[in-house]
Amino acid sequence: MTERAPVLSVRGLSVRFLLPGGRRIAAVTDAHFDVAPGECLVLIGESGCGKSVLASALLGLLPANAQTAGHAHLGDLELLTADERVLARTVRGRRIGLIPQSPAAHLTPVRTIRSQLAETVARLTGVRGRTALRAAAEQAAERAEFPPGHLDRYPHELSGGLAQRAATALALIGDAPLLLADEPTTGLDRDLVDRTVDELRRHVDADRALLMITHDLAAAERVADRVAVMYAGRIVELAAASDFFGASGPRHPYSQGLLQALPDRSFTPIPGMPPELGDLPEGCAFAARCDRATDACTALPPFTGSIACHHPAPAPTPENIRA
Amino acid sequence: MLELRSVTAGYDRRAPAVRDVTLTVSSGESVGLLGPSGCGKSTLARVAALLHRPDSGEVVLDGTPVRHWRHRAPRELRTAVGVVFQQPRLSADPRLRLADLIAEPLRATGRRASAEDRVAELADTVGLTPDLLTRRPHEVSDGQLQRACVARALVLRPRWLICDEMTAMLDASTTAALVAVVEAYRTSTGAGLLAVAHDHTLLTRWCDRTVHWKTVTEPR
Ligand SMILES: Nc1ncnc2c1ncn2[C@@H]1O[C@H](COP(=O)(O)OP(=O)(O)OP(=O)(O)O)[C@@H](O)[C@H]1O
Ligand code: SF4
Ligand SMILES: [Mg+2]
Numbered sequence: 151m152t153e154r155a156p157v158l159s160v161r162g163l164s165v166r167f168l169l170p171g172g173r174r175i176a177a178v179t180d181a182h183f184d185v186a187p188g189e190c191l192v193l194i195g196e197s198g199c200g201k202s203v204l205a206s207a208l209l210g211l212l213p214a215n216a217q218t219a220g221h222a223h224l225g226d227l228e229l230l231t232a233d234e235r236v237l238a239r240t241v242r243g244r245r246i247g248l249i250p251q252s253p254a255a256h257l258t259p260v261r262t263i264r265s266q267l268a269e270t271v272a273r274l275t276g277v278r279g280r281t282a283l284r285a286a287a288e289q290a291a292e293r294a295e296f297p298p299g300h301l302d303r304y305p306h307e308l309s310g311g312l313a314q315r316a317a318t319a320l321a322l323i324g325d326a327p328l329l330l331a332d333e334p335t336t337g338l339d340r341d342l343v344d345r346t347v348d349e350l351r352r353h354v355d356a357d358r359a360l361l362m363i364t365h366d367l368a369a370a371e372r373v374a375d376r377v378a379v380m381y382a383g384r385i386v387e388l389a390a391a392s393d394f395f396g397a398s399g400p401r402h403p404y405s406q407g408l409l410q411a412l413p414d415r416s417f418t419p420i421p422g423m424p425p426e427l428g429d430l431p432e433g434c435a436f437a438a439r440c441d442r443a444t445d446a447c448t449a450l451p452p453f454t455g456s457i458a459c460h461h462p463a464p465a466p467t468p469e470n471i472r473a
Numbered sequence: 474m475l476e477l478r479s480v481t482a483g484y485d486r487r488a489p490a491v492r493d494v495t496l497t498v499s500s501g502e503s504v505g506l507l508g509p510s511g512c513g514k515s516t517l518a519r520v521a522a523l524l525h526r527p528d529s530g531e532v533v534l535d536g537t538p539v540r541h542w543r544h545r546a547p548r549e550l551r552t553a554v555g556v557v558f559q560q561p562r563l564s565a566d567p568r569l570r571l572a573d574l575i576a577e578p579l580r581a582t583g584r585r586a587s588a589e590d591r592v593a594e595l596a597d598t599v600g601l602t603p604d605l606l607t608r609r610p611h612e613v614s615d616g617q618l619q620r621a622c623v624a625r626a627l628v629l630r631p632r633w634l635i636c637d638e639m640t641a642m643l644d645a646s647t648t649a650a651l652v653a654v655v656e657a658y659r660t661s662t663g664a665g666l667l668a669v670a671h672d673h674t675l676l677t678r679w680c681d682r683t684v685h686w687k688t689v690t691e692p693r
Contacts, residue, residue: 339509
């Protein structure tokens with residue numbers, strides 16, 4: 151496979167929140183990954199581990215009390231230092247399509263879905279004229295399986311699943327080279343999850359890049375080329391989806407626990423809780439919950455490009471893994 | 474018993490989201506209600522939680538027919554039901570610290586005095602650290618906020634729990650953890666549960682009995 155320039159290249163990205171009293175929350179620490187055109191990278195991890203903060207950092211949507219370090223390149227644009235005007239006018243919607251985690255909170259409450267779609271079509275594409283906009287809005291709805299009969303409703307009149315599809319329809323409109331989807335299938339039944347991720351996959355197969363955050367491991371398996379697992383703000387495993395979900399399985403004890411928590415597996419939570427991001431231990435942040443922890447784990451395990459663990463399960467096919 | 478008898482409800486009388494649904498949950502029983510996206514499950518859950526007045530039909534809670542809804546429902550009925558929704562952000566007052574969010578029902582029912590201990594106890598049960606209790610909703614993740622919402626639902630020790638897609642936004646481990654919290658609560662109190670979701674694997678693993686939307690709406 152010839153390597154092409156990635157659409158998104160993240161190097162050493164960290165995000166800190168400053169709280170009153172001088173406390174610091176290490177929401178994201180030293181993240182490294184690329185997403186290439188025609189590739190889907192899925193980011194998974196326990197609630198609160200920093201996935202959404204990472205997405206917000208890429209979009210310039212962090213609150214004022216956040217500080218970032220490192221790099222995130224979208225082509226030749228440095229996202230972390232880009233001007234808010236540049237981000238608002240040329241990045242969000244145009245170069246990065248966003249499907250947000252809380253769609254109902256993201257839609258404009260006082261306008262119907264039809265008018266929000268038409269407005270976005272007018273803003274992001276060359277389509278002009280009432281009839282053409284109407285048709286384009288309906289087409290956008292159809293791409294995300296949003297039922298035409300509900301187009302004249304307001305966001306509060308939609309079920310969670312319908313709101314999710316409306317948000318997806320909006321995000322797909324600009325045909326952005328990078329799509330960033332934060333839990334795009336929340337509230338959907340299995341059938342719709344499959345159809346939604348298949349639509350996202352078509353976007354990828356049209357040579358676009360997709361960074362998808364999800365806790366739905368079945369959806370991840372269906373759409374991902376690679377899987378990144380995040381724990382306590384760090385990426386602890388980066389693997390080919392075929393290995394991760396296949397016979398060899400995940401290598402990091404945390405990833406293994408996450409898969410085992412599924413209701414069709416043991417349905418037992420990983421014991422204990424993630425550490426507070428304002429008070430992380432010196433060594434491996436998973437040590438307190440890990441049944442493989444040894445004295446070595448009091449030192450921070452370095453990320454090798456595929457794993458950050460002192461005692462991982464053996465690598466399946468090391469030559470296939472790339473950072 | 475929680476009885477929903479021929480309930481029709483929605484937002485537009487000409488096109489009700491829920492049509493003639495009959496469903497009974499016995500005391501201490503856990504029933505999973507399974508149905509496709511947008512079928513009306515959440516509307517029915519709101520009716521069962523006394524938050525949405527049905528257009529017709531009847532809700533009977535432990536033998537008492539419900540006549541008033543939302544804040545007009547009598548306190549002894551309102552406090553008998555705890556509810557958790559899918560999207561914690563839409564059901565949490567953004568101004569409240571998580572500790573106050575959990576204590577809200579205690580304050581609303583004039584039981585402020587017992588709040589502090591009860592909140593500490595519940596925070597521990599749902600896995601919220603003291604540090605998180607001082608933050609406001611926009612300063613925590615959805616999963617952390619949902620843990621607080623589960624604690625809030627349990628704070629008045631309800632006899633009934635209505636969980637509407639409680640875990641739809643959660644990772645596998647947090648899902649397993651919060652289901653375990655609900656089940657531990659039910660085991661110790663004998664509370665009944667109506668859990669609405671579209672995840673068949675989850676509901677069959679979680680509940681005593683799982684019914685499909687089709688079977689509760691079809692004419693008997
Ligand atoms: N504005 C803020 N101020 C302080 N801390 C914050 C703020 N926003 C988020 N956090 C903290 O940052 C951490 C990461 O949150 P984030 O929303 O990224 O989690 P997540 O991995 O997306 O979780 P979920 O799966 O629940 O959506 C959490 O500990 C959260 O409490
Ligand atoms: S580094 Fe040690 S404690 Fe951390 S995950 Fe690996 S084995 Fe467990
Ligand atoms: Mg998130």
